[in-house]
Amino acid sequence: MRVSSEVQRGLLQTIQHSSFPTLTLQIPSPNKSDDGLRSSLSYEDPDGDLIVPRKKSNVRRKRPNRNALVTTTNLMHLRVAASSDVDECGTQLWRGALLLSELLLDNNKLIEDVSVLEVGCGIGLVAIIASRYSRIFFATDNDLETLKLTQHNIDRNVHGRIRVRHLDWTDLTPVERNGIFGWTSDELTAFQSASVILARSTLQFLKFLYGRFNKSEFLVMYLTVEKRVVFAIDTMSSISLGYDVFQQSICSHPNIRTKTVGKSHQYQCSACDRNQRYFVASPIPVISIPQVFQYVRMTTLELWRVDGIIVNENESIVDKKSAV
Template identity: 30%
Template sequence: MKFVYIHNTKPRCIHNSTMFTVTSEIYSETNYQTTRDGSRAVSKFRFVYPEEKLAGTTTDSDGDLEVPRPRRGLIELEHSEATELRLVGLQVWRGALLLADYLFAKRQEFAGQTIMELGAGVGLTSIAAGIHNPGKVYCTDVDLGCILKLIRGNVERNSGLLTGQVSVLEFNFLTPRGEQSKELLKAIDESDIILAGDVIYCDTLTDAFIGVVDQFLDKSQQIGRPKTIYMALEKRYVFTLEDCDSVAPMYEYFLRQTANKPWKLEHLPLDFPQYFEYDRCKQLVLMKITRR
């Protein structure tokens, strides 16, 4: 099958003599006041705090109604701007920002729940989770490109924002369950809300991620502690000569592979407020997965 990428629906690809690299679109769409130090960048991801409902109203000295100004904040992250495909976690992708918005919108519902992020990249979503959640947040990824060290640095960099504890653990989707660390297995048991943003970009990883979702839902049933997975991704369309149509192969492969699973998979409307600065494009998808 031959694929032809459609303009503006994919990461930019850069070719040199040794490898292909990919670059997240968000850097060219929004000014994150990025500074650079060699191969790494530091960017400011700005957000607006949700408005809290106050009892009654206040007026100024002239008797005019006082309208509270939005309170603003930022998450400062060290990251890469271009990587080879296997190191894309070193970049920031749109799905992480969508999940951060959803966490802010659901802050009261999720308060006190234990949260685990899978494939956390440089940690944006986990840090966003820790802003309003006084409970525990597990931030996990496979340790390629020293990413766990990078995440820990980013958590420390933003520690002043956090109301809860963000712990960084390795979670390799390809590691068999019997070889997972005791620390990780304990965290899986404790987790109530599981987040995953833009974690599928090849069939092998998709199959492995599906196995991880099965693990969480099986554990939920075994220990009687409900677990809910929220998965965000951006559909990346290509044109295939075989279909003579544009398709989103990774998204469609995921749906095919999970069609007969004992899961309840819901596509959630993206009608919640946007708190972070990014382009919430129409290709974004947010799914909620629970056991039937």
């Protein structure tokens, strides 16, 4: 089944380049105060020529902006697929990526100078923006065509330190391997120490994300989820499969759960089903985030912060023993 993002159809102007349309977006310049950011950024213009960011001239200006980059750094050129199969929808631009990007533009200290892991990198929009503030950014996906498209977009836009890598979401730890999207031993070490996870989908990632929380010393996750309602023939009712599964995976007993003695993001809750995975999560008001891009923010689009997981007593004991 083919799907097409309505966001792409209405977002700015689309210019045709062979089978891939290109979106041109305007974004704010990075506001880091040190010159180190400027020296770490690199990008190419739409013709593939390297552009060196330079300070604006202070001639005839009473108060020059010492940290301003040339205006071309405000433009982002992104290739997207006009349509795709359902299992390859990462090659299109969706509302979740726009909202997550806006969160980071407005609150870049959330990822400043830390290792960040993005699960499901899409067309690379979030990676390009977030890498300007993070120490290292891992843009991952399990689809080869999505990774190729992400790498293309990263190569043609201003960015920080990004690694585009293949990640099997059924395996908590990637293995070292050769290839353009393979992992080096140093990258695997940085992967394990990532303290922030960004994600947009939920249904296929929940097991992986729970496992990451269970293995990490410190971790926080920001994710967007959209409530897409469909009619289920077997139950003869309207459901939102991915959204409903995520909601059912959130612990709703803040007055009962307690922190474990071990890791700071592990909790215990006597009211939660021991046979199910639960997250400790809270919604972030979408209205509190300034809108940068031109798209319709549907009321079905939500943003969540996940601070931990619910573990049963046996899991906590095993984990503490393994850490000794």
